[in-house]
Amino acid sequence: MSFTIYPLANAKGVKKLCELCQKPARLKCTQCLVTFYCDPDHQLTDWISIHEKVCPLLVSIHALQSDHDHHQKERVKKQEYLIEIAHLEAQRWVSKKRFQDVLPAALLFLRWAMQVYGTCAVELVPAYLLLAQANIGLGSLSLAHEYLSKAEWTVMRTPGCSHTVLHQLHRTLGRLHAAMGKYTSALTHFANDVYYASEMYGLDSTVTSGGYFLMADVFLKQNKPEVALSLYAEVASSWHSHLCKLTDDISRSGTQPEECFDEAQCVEADQMLRCLLEFEEQCVKPRPDQSVLLAHSLAMLWLLCNNHTKALEYGKKAEVLIQGLSEQNRLRESIHKLLQHAEKHLA
Numbered sequence: 008m009s010f011t012i013y014p015l016a017n018a019k020g021v022k023k024l025c026e027l028c029q030k031p032a033r034l035k036c037t038q039c040l041v042t043f044y045c046d047p048d049h050q051l052t053d054w055i056s057i058h059e060k061v062c063p064l065l066v067s068i069h070a071l072q073s074d075h076d077h078h079q080k081e082r083v084k085k086q087e088y089l090i091e092i093a094h095l096e097a098q099r100w101v102s103k104k105r106f107q108d109v110l111p112a113a114l115l116f117l118r119w120a121m122q123v124y125g126t127c128a129v130e131l132v133p134a135y136l137l138l139a140q141a142n143i144g145l146g147s148l149s150l151a152h153e154y155l156s157k158a159e160w161t162v163m164r165t166p167g168c169s170h171t172v173l174h175q176l177h178r179t180l181g182r183l184h185a186a187m188g189k190y191t192s193a194l195t196h197f198a199n200d201v202y203y204a205s206e207m208y209g210l211d212s213t214v215t216s217g218g219y220f221l222m223a224d225v226f227l228k229q230n231k232p233e234v235a236l237s238l239y240a241e242v243a244s245s246w247h248s249h250l251c252k253l254t255d256d257i258s259r260s261g262t263q264p265e266e267c268f269d270e271a272q273c274v275e276a277d278q279m280l281r282c283l284l285e286f287e288e289q290c291v292k293p294r295p296d297q298s299v300l301l302a303h304s305l306a307m308l309w310l311l312c313n314n315h316t317k318a319l320e321y322g323k324k325a326e327v328l329i330q331g332l333s334e335q336n337r338l339r340e341s342i343h344k345l346l347q348h349a350e351k352h353l354a
Contacts, residue, residue, distance in 0.1 A: 026053050027111055039065045056111035057096050064089050083123060090119050095271070097137045102271035102278075106144035113137040129165040132158045132172050136179045143179075143186050151183050174203035174218070181221060190225050197222040213276075216245040220279055236290075239283055240297060246280060247300045250307035254345065257310075273312045280305050299328045303338065306345055319349040 023032040025045035032043035034050060039062045044050040050058075064085060071082040093116035100109040117134035124130040135158035142151035158176055162168050181196035201218035208214045223238035268276065284301040287294055306321035322345045329339055 025049055026058075027114070036062065038062050039069075041065055041069045052107070053111045056100065056108045057093055057115050058111070060092055060096060061089055061115070064092070086119055086123050090116055090123065093119065094133060094137075095269075097134075097141075099271040099274075101137060101140050101144075102274040104144060106141040109137060109141035109144075113141060127161060127164060129161055129168060129172060132161050132176065135161070136175055139179050139183065143182055148183065148186060151186075155180055155183060170203040170207040174200050174207065174214075177203065178218060178221065181218075181225075185221070185225055185228075190229055193225050194222060197225065211245050211248065213245050213249050216242040217279070219245075220283075236294075239286065242279070243283055243297055243300050243304070246276070247304045250304050250311070251341070253311055254307045254341075257348070268308070268312055273308065276308055277305065280308065295328060295331055299325055299332065299338065302328055303342055303345075306342070306349075310345060310349060315349045315352040319346065319353065322346045322349055 023035070023043035024030065025032045026042050027049045028045060030045045032045050034044045034047065036042045036044075036050065036058065042053070042058060042062075042065060044053065068082060068085050068089065071078040071085070093112050097109050097112035097116055100106070100112060113134055117131060117138065120128070120131050120134055135154045139151040139154040139158070142148070142154065155176075158179075162172065162176055177196045177200040181193045181200060184190075184193035184196060197218050201215055201222070204212070204215040204218055219238045220242045223235040223242070226232075226235040226238070280301055284298060284305065287298045287301065302321050302325035306318050306325055309315075309317035309321065322342060325342045326346065329342060
């Protein structure tokens with residue numbers, strides 16, 4: 008997508024603050040006329056991260072603020088939609104590891120969530136976690152710690168907090184402690200992450216397996232490869248089972264299944280599965296059965312994401328790897344069907 012910077016004008020009247028750094032602003036977006044910046048660099052950064060997606064929406068929200076009573080429901084609905092867009096965009100940048108781009112979207116998410124839900128609401132926790140993840144990725148661990156402290160404090164003040172929020176909190180805390188080299192406490196947080204995720208989604212779910220994947224990375228850093236290998240096998244098995252179910256739905260109905268992957272989910276799953284496959288290929292004692300499972304999983308993932316070129320690439324890889332294995336007739340047949348499906352769409 009091409010990007011165009013709109014002309015800027017000097018902010019007039021009441022003193023305005025920069026959308027990103029809260030310093031005095033001298034420039035404004037001439038499209039929405041309600042967003043201000045201290046310099047063109049911050050405007051460009053904000054545009055790329057989130058502002059392009061929400062600029063028209065900000066105009067309509069501010070227009071509705073003139074009549075607080077009459078338009079309250081409509082205004083809140085639009086604000087909630089803005090929060091949802093900012094949340095999704097921040098998650099998308101996290102999945103792509105573009106951590107600098109996460110910050111403007113996550114900050115917008117946080118500011119509007121505070122306006123709609125209040126400054127102590129549990130709805131703020133996902134924004135704190137996204138800001139923490141971005142700062143961990145950027146190496147700003149002290150800032151990440153500040154955001155996580157706010158998230159923990161908010162959760163403590165929320166009786167009956169959902170298991171989804173708790174698993175996300177412990178997963179991010181585990182990431183921070185792992186980045187700080189505090190491996191024992193990182194494993195404790197990841198264990199809590201797995202517990203809450205399994206309570207919410209099931210022990211064999213791909214969400215839960217994300218905690219196993221992160222635990223395995225810590226065990227590798229502790230020079231415990233055997234433990235890491237067993238956890239990687241759990242992750243591979245969970246993803247393979249999940250993707251087989253979805254592709255079976257395609258075979259039965261001939262259409263895309265109801266459960267699908269958005270861009271962020273596809274990128275995240277691809278990164279995890281490729282990491283596992285590369286690890287298996289570099290092992291001193293290769294496990295060809297695991298390599299086949301992972302190559303087949305990647306092929307199914309890209310088939311579900313409608314990238315038939317990549318599906319064919321990994322499908323052929325799985326086909327080559329399975330030649331050296333015996334008693335894999337069912338898997339061999341599944342790989343063959345996938346290749347036929349991908350080739351049909353590329354013909």
